[in-house]
Amino acid sequence: MAKPTTRVLALLEALQSQGRVGGAEMARRLGVHPRTLRRYIVALEELGIPITTERGRHGAYMLVAGFKLPPMMFTDDEALALSVGLLAARNLGLAGAAAAIASAQAKLERVMPAKLRRHVRAIDETVTLELSRAAPVTDNATLAVIAEATQARRRVCLAYRSGKGEHSERAFDPYGLLLRDGQWYAAGMCHLRGGLRSFRLDRVTGVRVLDAGFERPPDFDVARNLSQSIARIPRRYAITVLLRCDLATALEHLRETIGLFEPCKDGVVLRGSIDNPDWFARLLAQLPFGFEVRRSVALRGALRRHAGRILKSAARPAA
Numbered sequence: 617m618a619k620p621t622t623r624v625l626a627l628l629e630a631l632q633s634q635g636r637v638g639g640a641e642m643a644r645r646l647g648v649h650p651r652t653l654r655r656y657i658v659a660l661e662e663l664g665i666p667i668t669t670e671r672g673r674h675g676a677y678m679l680v681a682g683f684k685l686p687p688m689m690f691t692d693d694e695a696l697a698l699s700v701g702l703l704a705a706r707n708l709g710l711a712g713a714a715a716a717i718a719s720a721q722a723k724l725e726r727v728m729p730a731k732l733r734r735h736v737r738a739i740d741e742t743v744t745l746e747l748s749r750a751a752p753v754t755d756n757a758t759l760a761v762i763a764e765a766t767q768a769r770r771r772v773c774l775a776y777r778s779g780k781g782e783h784s785e786r787a788f789d790p791y792g793l794l795l796r797d798g799q800w801y802a803a804g805m806c807h808l809r810g811g812l813r814s815f816r817l818d819r820v821t822g823v824r825v826l827d828a829g830f831e832r833p834p835d836f837d838v839a840r841n842l843s844q845s846i847a848r849i850p851r852r853y854a855i856t857v858l859l860r861c862d863l864a865t866a867l868e869h870l871r872e873t874i875g876l877f878e879p880c881k882d883g884v885v886l887r888g889s890i891d892n893p894d895w896f897a898r899l900l901a902q903l904p905f906g907f908e909v910r911r912s913v914a915l916r917g918a919l920r921r922h923a924g925r926i927l928k929s930a931a932r933p934a935a
Contacts, residue, residue: 620656623646623648623656624656624659624660626645626646627642627646627653627656627657627660628660628665630642630645631660631667631677631678631679632679635678635679636670636676636677636678637676637677637678638674638675638676639653639654639675639676639677640674642677657669657677665679666679666680667679667680668680668681692732692735695728695732695735695736696735696739698724698736699735699736699739699740700739702717702720702721702740703739703740705717721736721740724736725737758817758820758823759793759800759817761823761824761825762790762793762802762817762820762823763793764825765790765825766790766791766792766793766802766804768829769829769830769831769832770825770826770827770828770829770830771787771788771789771807771825771826771827771828771829771830772787772788772789772790772823772824772825772826773785773786773787773788773822773823773824773826774786774787774788774815774820774822774823775820775821775822775823776815776819776820776821777819777821778819779819783821784808785808786806786807786808786809787806787807787808787826787828788802788804788805788806788807788813788815789804789805789807789830789832790802790803790804791803791804791805791832791833791836791838791841792804792836792838793817793838794838794839794842796839796842799816799817799818800816800817800818801814801815801816801817801842802814802815802817802820803815803838803841803842803845805830812841812845813845814841814842814845814846840872843871843872843873844872844876846873847872847873847874847875847876847888848876849889850889851889851890851891852889852890852891853889853890853891853893853912853914853915854887854888854889854911854912855875855886855887855888855889855890855896855909855911855912855915856885856886856887856909856910856911856912857885857886857900857907857908857909857910857911857915858880858882858883858884858885858886858907858908858910859877859883859884859885859886859903859905859907860882860883860905860906860907860908861883861884861905862879862883862884863877863879863884865905866883866884866886869902869903869904869905870886870899870903874886874888875887875888875889876888885910890912890915893912893914893915893917893918894918894921894922896915896918897915897918897919897921897922898922900919901919901922901923901926
């Protein structure tokens, strides 16, 4: 706990939850001298929080009997938002999230009126959110440091391990963070490659904030940038497909991560690369509009095989 304000709040929480707090033990937990702890007690008293002091070698501090902090007041909608938010947080892949969420919910319930407390418990016990289960971030500090650097417009130095196990270090201007398909990503300007890049946080092995600042492009879209980064990843088979629809319809049925979409007079040209032609053939066969494979012998072969299986199934007599 580096900041005095944080220590004062931690002291107040201990007084609320434990009732009686030993001075020497509390000073040890906060990492301060007993005289500093007494200054924190004075700070709480100046805020109007009455505290009783037990003198002596084994002295302790207690809130005055009967004193309670004013309760936080939530509307029904606010309580619902908090409850659903805590449920969603369990799927964000934060290290130690379960214990932190349980602690946060317990603190909220302690200050809520009985009616809202019942609402919160009902949401927790009956609602299931189908969110992608996130892979745990190796260290919450990585997410916190990059988030703070993003907000403060400060460059960072990333130590990174690629999917192939290659290690590198680079200066990086973080423009934003995104959780997608269970993975956390940081998107921004990579000074090693001299262009926009996205990095998975579970592959970041170290991060430190540098003195240099940066300007974030005003129209930067984190989600779109990540989609385009994934779409440009080279895979085994390069493809070009003409989709006979408009761009909005194409993006409604196909994810941007599949490739780069370019409107043309005949529809939309999709350019990208794939590892599994059979999977992509099945995906194309489900589209409610026509298409034409302009590049990829492997994809044409996969489509013919898929069409053959469908025709064979349709030719079978009914049981």
